[in-house]
Amino acid sequence: MHGPAPAMLVLLPSVAELSMRCLLVADLHYSLPQLDWVAQAAHRYDVTILAGDLLDLASMVDFEAQILVAQRYVRKIAASTRLILSSGNHDLDAPGPDGEKIAAWFGDLAEDGVVLDGGSLVQGDTLFTVCPWWDGPATRERIEAQIAADALRRPARWIWVHHAPPKESPVSWTGKASLGDPELAAWIERYAPDIVLSGHVHQSPFVRDGSWADRIGSTWVFNAGHQYGAPPAHIVIDTQVGQALWISAMGLQAVALDQPLERPIAPLPRMPEWFMATLEAGPTPA
Numbered sequence: 001m002h003g004p005a006p007a008m009l010v011l012l013p014s015v016a017e018l019s020m021r022c023l024l025v026a027d028l029h030y031s032l033p034q035l036d037w038v039a040q041a042a043h044r045y046d047v048t049i050l051a052g053d054l055l056d057l058a059s060m061v062d063f064e065a066q067i068l069v070a071q072r073y074v075r076k077i078a079a080s081t082r083l084i085l086s087s088g089n090h091d092l093d094a095p096g097p098d099g100e101k102i103a104a105w106f107g108d109l110a111e112d113g114v115v116l117d118g119g120s121l122v123q124g125d126t127l128f129t130v131c132p133w134w135d136g137p138a139t140r141e142r143i144e145a146q147i148a149a150d151a152l153r154r155p156a157r158w159i160w161v162h163h164a165p166p167k168e169s170p171v172s173w174t175g176k177a178s179l180g181d182p183e184l185a186a187w188i189e190r191y192a193p194d195i196v197l198s199g200h201v202h203q204s205p206f207v208r209d210g211s212w213a214d215r216i217g218s219t220w221v222f223n224a225g226h227q228y229g230a231p232p233a234h235i236v237i238d239t240q241v242g243q244a245l246w247i248s249a250m251g252l253q254a255v256a257l258d259q260p261l262e263r264p265i266a267p268l269p270r271m272p273e274w275f276m277a278t279l280e281a282g283p284t285p286a
Contacts, residue, residue, distance in 0.1 A: 019240030020124060021278055023081075024224055025232050026051035026163065026199025029090065030059050030066050033230040035073045041231070043080035044278055047123060050074075051199045052088025052133060052163030067093065067105045075112050082123065084115045087133045088163040088200060100136035118146060125156035126239070129193075133163050140183060151191050157239070158193045165198035169214045171223040172200075175207035188219050195220045195237070195257075202226035205233065205248065212246045212253065215261040220244070241274045 023045040028034045035054075042048045054074075055066045077083050087103035094104035106116045115121045117132035129150045134140040143162075150158070164181040165172040166188055172180025179201050188196060196219060205212035205225035212235065214221045222244060224233040233248035237257075245254045245268075252268040255261060 019238070020046045020126060021239075022046065022237040023048045024051060024197050024222060024235040024237070025049070026088070026197075026224060027053045027202055027226040028232060029053055029056035029226070030061060030070070031228075031230075031232070032069075034232040035070075037230040037232065039073055039076050039080075042077045042083070045081055045236075047084060047121070047128070048077060048081045049084045049128075049161055049197055050077075050086070051084075051161050051197050052086050053090040053199060054085070054088075055090045057090045063093065071105065071108060074109055074114060078109075078112050078114050082115070082121065083113070084121060084128055084130055084161055085109070085117075086130050086161045086163055087117050089133050089135075092133060092135060096139070098136070098138040100134075100139050102132065102135070102139070118142065120150060122155070127153070127155050127158050129158070129160045131160060131162040134183075143183075144187070147187055147191055157195070158191075159195040159197060160193045161197045163198060164200045165204070165221060165223045166196070166216065169216065169221060170209060170211035171198065171204050171214045171221050173207065173210040174201060174203050175210065185216070188216050188221070192218055194218070195222070197235075198223045199226075205246065206250060211263075211265065212248075213244065213255050213261065213265065220255075220257060220261075222246075224248070236275060236278065238274055238278070241272075243272070243274070245272065245275055 054070050091103040092101035096102040115130055119130050121128040131143050162184055166185035167178050167180035167182040169180055172178045202225055204210040204223050222235050224235045227233045227249050236245045242257045243254050253265045
């Protein structure tokens with residue numbers, strides 16, 4: 001029987017060189033080739049973020065079977081990297097204590113070192129706040145309380161993981177409408193985190209007037225989007241280089257985190273040298 005994942009704060013020792021490479025993927029939707037790719041690539045990164053919708057409500061595979069297989073993949077990935085897992089709307093499987101749906105199956109992963117819904121991770125000079133998918137007012141209020149508490153201990157860099165992107169942003173644009181979260185947009189305006197990592201709106205990076213990257217005030221917001229096959233569309237963030245790199249079937253794009261966002265984001269003709277070094281190396285040394 002699944003239980004809710006407990007809120008967890010994970011503290012890691014500060015590193016002499018406050019650099020970090022992060023891999024962001026979301027919306028894998030029980031694609032085994034994509035899960036295989038993440039399991040094989042994750043060891044190259046200091047932190048890997050699965051930002052929701054690991055499962056697929058529309059799949060012909062039984063939902064409980066999906067959970068068992070996804071848990072095996074999560075444990076395999078967590079054995080090679082620091083792993084963050086937030087829930088999306090496809091991941092909810094049971095009512096929580098207040099009757100709102102939650103990803104109760106996450107609770108089985110708490111002992112595997114995975115940073116889950118309601119948890120936080122401090123790595124070097126960065127605080128990650130991991131938000132659940134909210135299905136009603138009680139969960140929404142818990143997210144608000146979680147963000148307010150983490151704001152009191154905000155270090156040099158604050159990153160949120162929240163499956164839905166903010167409303168009225170290119171990263172939540174479907175080509176016809178914005179399917180983002182208005183509450184998240186309000187929280188960004190109030191707390192101004194440095195980065196928000198999201199997913200949910202599959203089309204955003206691939207449609208006219210959409211994008212994989214946005215800047216709301218001083219906050220960077222990213223959504224890698226969804227594509228079929230392996231590798232999945234993904235984003236790599238290197239805090240030492242100060243860049244975020246989007247890799248997809250559409251090609252390569254990058255933004256400089258210390259510069260204003262300029263649109264349109266220009267395509268890159270080739271992989272950056274720093275990323276090629278990532279492919280040849282493991283995580284940054286502590």
